[in-house]
Amino acid sequence: MVRSHLIAQLLNLLAAGLLLLSFSMLSRRRTQRLINLYAWQGSILFLSTCLVAYDAGLKELWYSAALTLLLKVILLPVILHRLIQRLGAQWDTEPVVDIPVTMLAGLGLVIFAFGLAEPISHLATTITRNTLGIALAVILLSFLMMITRRKAVTQVIGFLAMENGLFFAATSATYGMPMVIELGIALDVLVGVFILGIFFFQIREQFDSLDLHHLESLKDE
Amino acid sequence: MELLLILGLPLLGTLLLALVGARRYAAELNVVISLATLVAAGFLVLRVIRFGPLLVWHEQFLVDSFNVFLVALTAFVGFTTAIFSRPYMRIEQHHGRLNSRRLRLYHSMYQLFMAAMLLALLTNNMGLLWVAMEAATLSTVLLVSLYRTKASLEAAWKYFILCGVGIAQALFGTILLYFAAEQTLGHEGMTALLWTHLNAVKGHLEPRVLALAMVFLLVGYGTKVGLVPLHSWLPDAHAEGPTPVSAVLSGLLLNVALYAVVRCKVLVEGAIGPALPGRMLMGFGLITALLAAFFLWRQRDIKRLFAYSSIEHMGIITFAFGIGGPIANFAALLHMTVHSLTKSSIFFTAGHATQTAGTQRMEEIRGMVNISPTIGWGLMLGSIAILGVPPFGVFASEFLILTTAMREHPWTTPLLLIALAMAFAAIFSKVQPMVFGENDSPPLPHSPALTPVFVHLGLVLMLGLFMPHALASWYRSAARLIGG
Numbered sequence: 001m002v003r004s005h006l007i008a009q010l011l012n013l014l015a016a017g018l019l020l021l022s023f024s025m026l027s028r029r030r031t032q033r034l035i036n037l038y039a040w041q042g043s044i045l046f047l048s049t050c051l052v053a054y055d056a057g058l059k060e061l062w063y064s065a066a067l068t069l070l071l072k073v074i075l076l077p078v079i080l081h082r083l084i085q086r087l088g089a090q091w092d093t094e095p096v097v098d099i100p101v102t103m104l105a106g107l108g109l110v111i112f113a114f115g116l117a118e119p120i121s122h123l124a125t126t127i128t129r130n131t132l133g134i135a136l137a138v139i140l141l142s143f144l145m146m147i148t149r150r151k152a153v154t155q156v157i158g159f160l161a162m163e164n165g166l167f168f169a170a171t172s173a174t175y176g177m178p179m180v181i182e183l184g185i186a187l188d189v190l191v192g193v194f195i196l197g198i199f200f201f202q203i204r205e206q207f208d209s210l211d212l213h214h215l216e217s218l219k220d221e
Numbered sequence: 222m223e224l225l226l227i228l229g230l231p232l233l234g235t236l237l238l239a240l241v242g243a244r245r246y247a248a249e250l251n252v253v254i255s256l257a258t259l260v261a262a263g264f265l266v267l268r269v270i271r272f273g274p275l276l277v278w279h280e281q282f283l284v285d286s287f288n289v290f291l292v293a294l295t296a297f298v299g300f301t302t303a304i305f306s307r308p309y310m311r312i313e314q315h316h317g318r319l320n321s322r323r324l325r326l327y328h329s330m331y332q333l334f335m336a337a338m339l340l341a342l343l344t345n346n347m348g349l350l351w352v353a354m355e356a357a358t359l360s361t362v363l364l365v366s367l368y369r370t371k372a373s374l375e376a377a378w379k380y381f382i383l384c385g386v387g388i389a390q391a392l393f394g395t396i397l398l399y400f401a402a403e404q405t406l407g408h409e410g411m412t413a414l415l416w417t418h419l420n421a422v423k424g425h426l427e428p429r430v431l432a433l434a435m436v437f438l439l440v441g442y443g444t445k446v447g448l449v450p451l452h453s454w455l456p457d458a459h460a461e462g463p464t465p466v467s468a469v470l471s472g473l474l475l476n477v478a479l480y481a482v483v484r485c486k487v488l489v490e491g492a493i494g495p496a497l498p499g500r501m502l503m504g505f506g507l508i509t510a511l512l513a514a515f516f517l518w519r520q521r522d523i524k525r526l527f528a529y530s531s532i533e534h535m536g537i538i539t540f541a542f543g544i545g546g547p548i549a550n551f552a553a554l555l556h557m558t559v560h561s562l563t564k565s566s567i568f569f570t571a572g573h574a575t576q577t578a579g580t581q582r583m584e585e586i587r588g589m590v591n592i593s594p595t596i597g598w599g600l601m602l603g604s605i606a607i608l609g610v611p612p613f614g615v616f617a618s619e620f621l622i623l624t625t626a627m628r629e630h631p632w633t634t635p636l637l638l639i640a641l642a643m644a645f646a647a648i649f650s651k652v653q654p655m656v657f658g659e660n661d662s663p664p665l666p667h668s669p670a671l672t673p674v675f676v677h678l679g680l681v682l683m684l685g686l687f688m689p690h691a692l693a694s695w696y697r698s699a700a701r702l703i704g705g
Contacts, residue, residue: 123429159385163389166392170396170399174396184352185392199381212378215375215378217372
């Protein structure tokens with residue numbers, strides 16, 4: 001009883017850390033820092049999945065924790081770092097983000113997410129049920145980041161952070177999806193990042209920059 | 222066995238075409254693989270007709286009357302599009318818009334796209350359905366940007382980001398669905414995401430969770446259907462990608478996404494009653510049809526025009542599924558079929574028309590009948606068919622939808638009629654001068670393959686005039702399955 005109480009507290013702590021990281025992602029301007037924050041998010045996911053796996057004694061969850069470590073803490077950040085190095089974009093900053101306003105909007109989203117998740121988390125039987133609201137908040141915050149940012153790489157990090165939120169929702173509400181599905185999702189994410197990598201080069205070749213302001217010419221006449 | 226072939230052949234084709242590369246016979250190989258897939262689909266249909274629904278491979282795959290007709294349709298349009306794309310892509314290469322490496326990417330990804338869509342249709346697992354839908358998006362992103370022009374890159378980027386965000390919502394919906402199911406079905410045995418199991422216990426699922434799940438699933442998969450206000454990727458992707466890709470996106474992918482929505486709706490309806498999901502679909506569908514009809518007026522690009530027409534028709538079909546009940550479902554399924562056949566044939570002719578004129582701007586495409594009577598008449602007949610002029614099949618399904626709407630929800634009828642009338646006026650006034658009128662462009666360097674156009678239109682005509690008894694009973698059983 002004490003043990004599971006302790007684990008639940010630890011999980012809440014980790015969830016809070018995840019939310020904090022999402023907020024600091026919203027406020028960072030430099031691309032390289034964002035990738036590091038993304039890797040930190042991945043490590044928190046790894047730790048929380050391990051804790052849940054230990055508590056519930058589910059073998060599958062250990063696998064999915066290992067997958068998280070491999071993909072989100074090591075592989076994707078490394079790929080992204082090398083990508084921006086080859087693009088020469090590691091010192092890129094984004095000038096036009098109004099951070100206080102974004103933060104306030106983020107706060108509103110968190111409140112909304114908690115309100116939405118409240119009735120559902122009462123139904124959950126897992127020890128992690130309190131964290132469903134945080135998972136939803138992380139999803140919405142990443143969404144906000146994608147809307148407010150104008151750089152291609154930043155948008156992709158927002159996209160990946162959103163997937164982190166989804167993963168956290170799956171572990172916290174249901175002890176994770178069946179293994180087949182998780183493998184499928186991981187594969188989709190990996191392929192997606194590869195395709196985006198190809199894309200960055202194509203975009204830069206055509207526009208000489210990764211700024212998405214150039215990508216606003218298609219309209220209905 | 223047939224199932225293995227249907228899924229395996231396109232995957233094999235993906236590898237094979239990646240290896241074959243840009244050799245001369247790559248396009249022919251693409252056609253042959255698509256034909257083999259179609260034959261396998263045909264056998265699957267026969268088997269389902271004879272022995273009833275199939276549930277195989279640890280219940281991971283389900284074939285019932287609802288999805289088997291979509292599988293057959295997908296394989297068929299995939300095959301005819303492969304026939305069309307053979308001379309079309311050759312002309313593009315001749316015009317210097319493509320090199321051989323991109324052609325190899327095109328052929329390989331075309332088959333991968335088919336495999337992903339067929340997997341999405343055949344799987345019984347709601348999670349796998351999501352994975353397959355995402356795979357279908359990923360395989361077409363690089364196809365949309367195949368020409369590497371600024372506009373096509375922009376379109377592909379928009380497509381990727383919007384559909385990615387959309388499909389992330391659908392994943393959250395799927396997680397919620399799993400969450401609700403797990404409480405009834407348990408975590409062990411991995412049955413909690415299987416549609417058949419969910420369908421069996423749908424009355425016991427927690428209604429509040431399912432209502433929320435439905436919102437996320439509808440918004441998520443709805444992005445791929447092209448429902449307003451999440452439609453903005455669709456016209457761009459259709460206009461900037463190569464025409465065979467526009468044809469399969471419009472004719473097939475939208476159907477598959479709608480299929481996913483309807484599968485989810487069946488489950489949610491069982492838990493919270495038909496009122497809320499039905500109203501959501503009706504509302505989204507009606508707004509989509511109306512707004513798309515307005516936007517039709519403003520288009521100057523031929524492929525954008527027909528992309529908006531696809532959005533409009535998807536709105537009408539979504540609306541019909543929202544009404545529910547055997548007749549509306551029947552009409553919606555029929556409309557899915559005829560829309561997919563007609564719209565792909567329109568894209569075939571529109572593609573060759575733009576190649577002849579050298580531009581996609583409609584004011585510069587003139588007098589197609591003088592240059593090539595088959596292209597001109599194909600475009601004209603296709604447009605007439607999609608506008609719902611009798612005796613084409615689109616008329617039959619739209620008539621059924623309208624009369625059902627009049628009986629069940631009379632207030633929607635005038636709105637639907639406005640949408641249909643506006644679409645008619647907009648498309649007809651734009652297509653007419655493109656087909657008739659003066660022109661002296663040179664003919665195409667390779668003769669186009671337009672048999673598919675007339676086969677499609679012939680089928681649509683047949684569905685309008687007389688529906689074979691077997692087909693009608695097939696639609697009816699599928700409509701019963703969806704219920705509502």
